[in-house]
Amino acid sequence: MDELLFTLNDDELQELKNTSSIDGDEDDHLFGTPPPRNRSKSTGSGNENVDWELTLSLETTLQLIEGEPTAPSPNCSEELIQRILDVCRGRGGLPDHLRGKVWVILIGLYYNNKSTKHPLIEIYDLKEQNELRNDCTEFVAKTYSSNSPEEHSSIVSSLESILTSYLKHQKVAYDKSIILGYLQILKPLLTLNLTDTQLYNTFRMIITQYVPRDVFNEHGLPFHIFRLLLLYHEPEVCSVVDSLRVLPHSYASQWFLSLFSSAIANLQSILVLWDVYLQYRDPFLIYHMALVLVLNAKDRLLEIKHSDSSTKKADTIQLLSTLPANLEPSDIPDFLTISQHYASQTPNSYRRMFESALYGNDSFLTLSNSSTSPCRRVAMQSLCLPVAAEELLNSIRMAKSLSSNDSTDSRSSTDAYMFVRFFVVDCRPAEQYNSGRLPTAFHLDCALMLLEPVKFNTAVQGLLLAQKDALNVGAAAGGEHLCFVGSGREEEDQYVHMVVSSFLQRNTQKVALLSGGFQSLHELLYPDNIEDGLADHNPLTCPECVLQKTSVTPSSSTVSRDGSPASDSRSKLFTAKLSLFSSTLKAKSAEMKGKLIDYINNPVASGGSSGADEKHVKSSDKNKSKPYRNLLPVFMIDDDDEPSDEASPSGGLADLDSTTDVTHFHPGTRIRSIKQFLKQHNFHWSCSEVLSDGSHYEGYVIVTRDNLLMIRELDRDTGEVSLNRLLNSIIKITSKKKHPELITFKYGHVVKLPSTSSDPGKEGDEISDKDRGGGEEEETAAEITHSDRFYLPSGSKDFVSNVKRFIDSKNSSDQ
Helix, strand or coil: CHHHCCCCCHHHHHHHHHHCCCCCCCCHHHCCCCCCCCCCCCCCCCHHHCCHHHHHHHHHHHHHHHHCCCCCCCCCCHHHHHHHHHHHCCCCCCCHHHHHHHHHHHCCCCCCCCCCCCCCCCCCCCCCHHHHHHHHHHHHHHHCCCCCHHHHHHHHHHHHHHHHHHHHHHCCCCCHHHHHHHHHHHHHHCCCCCCHHHHHHHHHHHHHHHCCCCCCCCCCHHHHHHHHHHHHHCHHHHHHHHHCCCCCHHHHHHHHHHCCCCCCCCHHHHHHHHHHHHHHCCCCHHHHHHHHHHHHCHHHHHHHHCCCCCCHHHHHHHHHHCCCCCCCHHHHHHHHHHHHHHHHCCCCHHHHHHHHHHCCCCCCCCCCCCCCCHHHHHHHHCCCEEECHHHHHHHHHHHHHHHHCCCHHHHHCCHHHCCCCEEEEECCCHHHHCCCECCCCEECCCCHHHHCHHHHHHHHHHHHHHHHHHHHHCCCCCCCEEEEECCCCCCCCHHHHHHHHHHHHCCCCCEEEECCHHHHHHHHHCCCCHHHHCECCCCCCCHHHHHHHHHHCCHHHHCCCCCHHHHHHHHHHHHHHHHHHHHHHHCCCCCHHHHHHHHHHCHHHHCCCCCCCCCCCCHHHCCCCCCECCECCCEECCHHHCCCCCCCCCCCHHHCCCCCCCCCCCCCCEECCHHHHHHCCCCEEEEEEECCCCCEEEEEEEECCCEEEEEEECCCCCEEEEEEEEHHHEEEEEECCCCCCEEEEEEEEEEEECCCCCCCCCCCCEEECHHHCCCCCCEEEEEEEEEEEEECCCCHHHHHHHHHHHHHHHHHHHC
């Protein structure tokens, strides 16, 4: 088709304008007989705006297609579509009289007089037929107010016929909001020179190929995908919109449903937009079009957020929903070029993950409205944009190829750079990282976030410097897109999720997470490419290899006749399993992720071990509650968060079985059934035990008349006692002001001190004997010997309050 793409000089163009009688009538037999009516007035652009070179090229190409002996098939072949694209791509709006012919080719339909894939249904017997007719009548009266009454009737008849046929063929129930969306899609189609049957099939194909399913659901899959894309490219804007509690559905649903037809005021702008959009043949491009619009409103969104308006949410929805309204035809080429740029700067994995769930031959409403739909659940639960292992490995291979080839030809190749380059951050424990990793991966110790926040921040700064240096020198490891890698096991990857969250909270752009973690990489490479694809791989200590061997190798194969080689191998496998189990236990519970993010990102404000945020009770607070162990209550919790002295909703002290004795449950005691054990104790809370090294163990804390018991979960049914403390050994219960969920119990005993004149209400550990009920001549102090920490995502106030009440009750009974 190169011979068609010639350039005309000014004289030839003027002669063509003066002599051409192209009006579309002579070529109508190619696509069928046109309707004997004008559907809409003033839909053309006028000859003064016609691109005559494009017009001539398209006319010539369409005539060649018509002159071919036989049509390829009722569905256009890829070759036929490519011939049209070779002429149209990179151009502006299509000529009005050729638009219909080009569109039906681009969406995969080839019309002739002999066959149409789906005929119209001539029987109008829907239960809501009158409502449907009224909807069509109202739409025509509003949209085509300048047309004559006769034309109104003709258009209403066409619309009703098309929509009735579609509802019956696709078995879609009538809904007014659905019909209004369909009518908006039909608005630009009515300008095409097509029969009703051709119009119906064009309408059906556009819905099937370009309108995403689940678009009417407030929490539908398209809106979760759009939010992930917004979070990927501009987390600050995403944070602003989220903070105002504005859901994408509230402003983007009509964009996705009507392909912007309902949002753009100028009909010619809609036609030009669809001209170029259909040429890209990419249904996901509409998400990036919406993304460009929202990003363009960043400054105005920030103004709304920081304003004193009482209608911030409504103002935001109004702003966003009207963003496309003023697009002019001249704006469309740049608008789509920028949208395509963002699409090219986005990992493609999400397309493969969700394409079959969003587009296809079924109705776009067939995706279940339940939040348990697998694809929707994946999108809802994704912390950031997911990247598949295949895409990550392909990116690394191409980056290596480019960095190793310094020839000018390869550097100048456009196709060589048409992929996303990742800077890989491996967040697995060090022992797993050293047992096998991607050759371009950098290691980041996630455990530092809680244990050593300052060191963690230093590591992050070093990581970002390494990324910058790698980009500057063009190294294979360099990439603008951050891809975080976890193990792929949920119980281990909670620290990884916390790291990713911290980067997003810093408004770091282009943050992605490897879907399935290192486990998915290993499965993809194992066994043939494992050594080439991974660096420093040790199959004896690699957790994934250990699991592979354990699952595929019979147990008898590990035992040799002399016993020695098999024993060594079994020992190494056991060591690797133990390492894997240890890293699993070090991970915190899933419930802690959201609650601890503030604590992680504000280590100074939240306090480390300095106790700057801790508050001792003052002498003026001595009458606020009863003393326990004859000492003042030293709850170091902010006054506003101090536990109540009222009875717990779970019951009073009398509800506890007084015959229950847990004294003999020493640490290490196995609990066969946690559920049965908890039934014997009214006062128990779900929590995590936090050790001094930052390790977390999920389980339950139980309070009895005399003891504080912690049960760690080993699996769903069984548990193990990790600690058993006497209530009368509790000296202090402390908490951070900003994090009352993190409770510290300090244990010890009281020692006598020489008589001093110190203030009994002085802040600190010293408590006078007078306040314990003893003589005024003698003073005592609490000596701390050990401590325990518990994290309760909910019920922390209830927990502390009940512990205090048990201690008060025991002190009263002892006296």
